[in-house]
Amino acid sequence: MKRVDDFRLHFGKQELVPIVIGGMGVDISTAELALEAARLGGIGHISDAMVQTVSDRRFDTDFVSQKLKTYKANVASSDKSDVHFNLAVLEEATRNHVGKTMEAKRGDGMIFINCMEKLTMNAPRETLRVRLSAALDAGIDGITLAAGLHLGSFALIEDHPRFRHAKLGIIVSSQRALAMFLRKNARLNRLPDYVVVEGPLAGGHLGFGLDWAKHDLATIVSEVNAYLKSEHLDIPVIAAGGIFTGSDAAAFLEHGAAAVQVATRFTVTEQCGLPDKVKQEYFKASEADIEVNTLSPTGYPMRMLKGSPGIGSGIRPNCEAYGYLLDANGRCAYIDAYNREVELHPGAKKVKVMDKTCLCTHMRNFDIWTCGHYTYRLKDTSLREADGSYRLLTAEHVFRDYQFSADQKIALPA
Numbered sequence: 001m002k003r004v005d006d007f008r009l010h011f012g013k014q015e016l017v018p019i020v021i022g023g024m025g026v027d028i029s030t031a032e033l034a035l036e037a038a039r040l041g042g043i044g045h046i047s048d049a050m051v052q053t054v055s056d057r058r059f060d061t062d063f064v065s066q067k068l069k070t071y072k073a074n075v076a077s078s079d080k081s082d083v084h085f086n087l088a089v090l091e092e093a094t095r096n097h098v099g100k101t102m103e104a105k106r107g108d109g110m111i112f113i114n115c116m117e118k119l120t121m122n123a124p125r126e127t128l129r130v131r132l133s134a135a136l137d138a139g140i141d142g143i144t145l146a147a148g149l150h151l152g153s154f155a156l157i158e159d160h161p162r163f164r165h166a167k168l169g170i171i172v173s174s175q176r177a178l179a180m181f182l183r184k185n186a187r188l189n190r191l192p193d194y195v196v197v198e199g200p201l202a203g204g205h206l207g208f209g210l211d212w213a214k215h216d217l218a219t220i221v222s223e224v225n226a227y228l229k230s231e232h233l234d235i236p237v238i239a240a241g242g243i244f245t246g247s248d249a250a251a252f253l254e255h256g257a258a259a260v261q262v263a264t265r266f267t268v269t270e271q272c273g274l275p276d277k278v279k280q281e282y283f284k285a286s287e288a289d290i291e292v293n294t295l296s297p298t299g300y301p302m303r304m305l306k307g308s309p310g311i312g313s314g315i316r317p318n319c320e321a322y323g324y325l326l327d328a329n330g331r332c333a334y335i336d337a338y339n340r341e342v343e344l345h346p347g348a349k350k351v352k353v354m355d356k357t358c359l360c361t362h363m364r365n366f367d368i369w370t371c372g373h374y375t376y377r378l379k380d381t382s383l384r385e386a387d388g389s390y391r392l393l394t395a396e397h398v399f400r401d402y403q404f405s406a407d408q409k410i411a412l413p414a
């Protein structure tokens, strides 16, 4: 039986261990986590979700309070259409985050950045162009386009000097989405360097409806590979979502995936950005504690722990400070849900909003605990301490377990 280490991911002449740690915003897949993947010869992702906040936390900037100060007068208004991002600040924050990460990179692997199209930031094209260009300027090895069809994203950077040299890839959940992306971008004569096929068991937002359980990653990977073959396109396909053991990963590699993208197993590592208390919640979770719901204002279903403190919280929308999900017209589904509750409960000091969540604020504060389907198996990957808590793992331990384990075994920490 083969192990992951029997395979390599090839980008031209470059050979990598075929393990990609997926992007997890907001700073859950930290620079430290991505750097470990690169040091060990694989690929790690940072994320540019809410990058101003990430810069403030890591580099002592004060971008969020500056924005809040600028728009303070608008806080009580339900109309957020005038709340805009300062593009120069967005660029600086991205350069900080990417530049400092790339400076610290060691080893033969690569570091990519996860860019979600659904962060529409009240000016989708302008902000996405800045995010992509600034990441390329700051030397990122590659960009993974996520959470959206990204039909126009390549065109936003077609004049960038690194457009044809940096690795560019896209996450899709169906062959149809990939075909659409390729068709729309045909005129640019620039294929993606890789395609991540993300199935229904992944963490974060899902590219499926609430019938996600009817879909299956192995089938979609086969469909995408068959389509690429029929089009005579040689693009590595990276399988993602629910790949929990080294043996699971090796099986995908044997059946035509060029690499695997994994995330859930790394949420309980020291290098993951979740607070330690939240990591324990992930360890403790049972299958019944995990749900896929429609609380995200993006319109995509999202998987999370039912005990996430952000669920049901009726906080006032925080768009003057954040506002990452404001669409091109300055709207967000959470604002509508919040305003509805305020109207229904005149005079109430606090309202509850059950159908949507203020995702910016709660992801920023680690109060929406998004997670993969197999989070309930994390307890089997570690040891329990005398006080009942689970021992955190190192990213190196988990990475090497994926790389070298066989027979569905999971190595416990020493």
Ligand SMILES: Cc1cc2nc3c(=O)[nH]c(=O)nc-3n(C[C@H](O)[C@H](O)[C@H](O)COP(=O)(O)O)c2cc1C
Pocket: 021, 022, 023, 024, 025, 026, 028, 047, 049, 114, 116, 146, 147, 171, 198, 201, 202, 203, 204, 205, 240, 241, 242, 243, 261, 262, 263, 264, 265, 267, 370, 371, 372, 373, 374
């Ligand atoms: C906590 C968490 C947060 C995530 N956040 C994002 C994200 O911000 N953007 C994205 O494209 N994918 C996100 N994902 C999906 C992962 O990058 C990855 O593709 C997927 O979870 C892999 O499946 P696995 O978790 O079963 O290994 C997230 C996953 C988890 C577990």
